[in-house]
Amino acid sequence: MIRPANHPQRVDLNNEAHARPPQELTAPMRISYLALFSDASMRDAQRRHVSELAAACGVAPPGPTAIHFTADMGRFRLKWELHSEFVRYKFIIAGTGDDPFADPPIQLAPPDWVASMVGQIMVATHVALLPFDSHLTDYDEISNRWFAGNPLVGSNIASGAAVALMDFRIREDGFNRLLILDRSLRPRQAGRAVQRLLEIDTYRLMAQLTLPIARQLGGLLDRFERELVAITNALAGTQPISEPDLLDRLTRLAAEIEHAESQNHYRFSAARAYYLLVQRRIRELREERLPAIQTLHEFTELRLAPAMNTCMAAAERQDSLAERVTRATQLLSTRVDITRERQEMAVLESMNQRADLQLRLQQTVEGLSVAAITYYIAGLIGYLAHGVRAMGEPINPGLVVGASIPVVLVLVALGIRRIHHMVHRQAAQHDSAA
Structure with a gap:
């Protein structure tokens, strides 16, 4: 079939809708889940690490740019997903014993491989x-x-198709526990429910990474605000001679605030995004209350919402402080410019006075020059x-000199005046050409 060429990213963008699909799960089943904090510099090492396990189990490894990977490793099924700030592992096996949390699936993975996970x-x-x-x-017995x-925290989920229960406690083995009682979940629906419940806990903790930063930033913002208040109070009654010093203090304060904001901006933005994901995943569960048990929505709002409010308040306070410093800097810069313009006007006025004195002196000198030249x-x-007269002509030298003085004086004065006119004309022509 003849058709136009594909956009270079068409296939990748289309396949993004199918990335990280949920596993099909059928009760009874056990899962060990890990979410490891990491950054972009660790991605290649994490792919290599998964590839090592795949090679040891005789399974084709993920591609060099893969962001998710699912394979049957024989004794367990592995699902690996790479995200911006963390990587997720699910170790899945079918069946349970009397204690569904005994012998967790992660114990089937090579211990050395588990211990060397990146993140x-x-x-x-x-x-x-x-x-x-x-x-x-x-539920008390459970x-x-x-x-x-x-x-316990939990509820009926998927409009009553299952019950989800957890306590959000870390045990001696370092793991939390999540129990799902399946009434009528379809395999893909069960996979989505498990994925959403695990994502809620993951995104909840990733969002709370910002809380220590917000608390630490509070003391720093207090110091910044005290400095800004001191500068603005000084600005109200300062003399022009002190304005450059105040401007220097404001500039240094603005630089410190910008440095703090550049360091924390990503973390605050990430917290906001993770919090929205937590709220969205809870809505997707379609919770229904269980008797005398707190729902996931109530638990997260009671614990997570205050933390997020603290983070957002710190971010807004930081932005507000930056804006106030900017306004104060603009105001002080305007005052410094006005003071500088006044100083420049005073200098120009002084120069005009000196030029006028020089002109008068020059005119006096020119009058003396006319007299000297005439003399x-x-x-x-x-x-x-x-x-x-020595040649025998009957003339009176004194009379000749006396009669010539007025004529010479007039001619010299006219000559100097003509020279002045020529100089002024050439200067005017030069200015017009410039």
């Missing part, structure tokens, strides 16, 4: 997916039997008259 554990959970049993309706008597020319005329 730091954020979430570790053992999941038991059991068929619903009418005898398993005493708590005492499998959750060490801890208060010298009159002297030359006197010498000439004496010479003519």
Whole structure:
């Protein structure tokens, strides 16, 4: 079939809708789940690590750019998913014993391989997916039997198709526990339910990574605000001579705030995104209340919402402080510019006064010059008259000199005036050309 060429990213973008599909799960089943905090620099090492396990189990490894991988490793099934800030592992086996949390699937993986996983554990959970049993309706008994008597959090999920129970406690083995009692879940529906429940816990902790930063930032913002108050108070009554020093303090304060914001901006944005994901995943569960048990929505809102409010308040406070410093800097910069313009006007006025004095001095000097030139020319005329008289001509040199002085004076003055006109004309032509 003849058709236009594909966009280079068409296939990848289309396949993104099918990335990380949920596993088909059928009760009874056990899952060990790990979410390890990591960054982009660890991705290649994490792919190699999974490839090593696949090679040891005789399974084709993930591709060099793969972000998810699912394979039957013989003794267990592995699902591996790579995300921006963490990597997830699910070890899945079918069947359970009397204690669904005994002999977890992760114990079937090579111990050395598990110990050398790349990253730091954020979430570790053992999941038991059991068929619903009418005898398993005493939630106090379930708590005492499998959750060490801890208060349970849970609800009917998928509009009553299953019951999900957990206590959000980390046990001595380093794992949480999640129990799902399957009434009528289809395999893919069960896979989606397990994935959503595990994502809620993962995104909840990833969102809370920002809380220590927000608390630490509070003291720093207090110091910044005190400095800004001190500067603005000084600005209200400062003298022009102190304005450059205040501007320097404001500039350094703005630089410190910008540095703190650049360090924390990503973490605050990530917290907001993770919190929205937690809320979305809880809505997708379609919870229905169990008697006397706190729902997942109530638990997360009661614990997570205050933490997120603290983080968002710190971020908004940081942004507000940056805006206030910017306004103060603009105000002080305007004042410094006005002071500088006044100083420049005073300098120009002083220069004009000096130029006026120089002009008057020049005019005085020019008057003396006219007299001096007239004196010298009159002297030359006197010498000439004496010479003519010595040749026998009957003239009076004194009379000749006296008669020539007015004429010489007028001619010298006109000559200097003409020179002035020529200089001014050339200067005007130069200015117009420029």
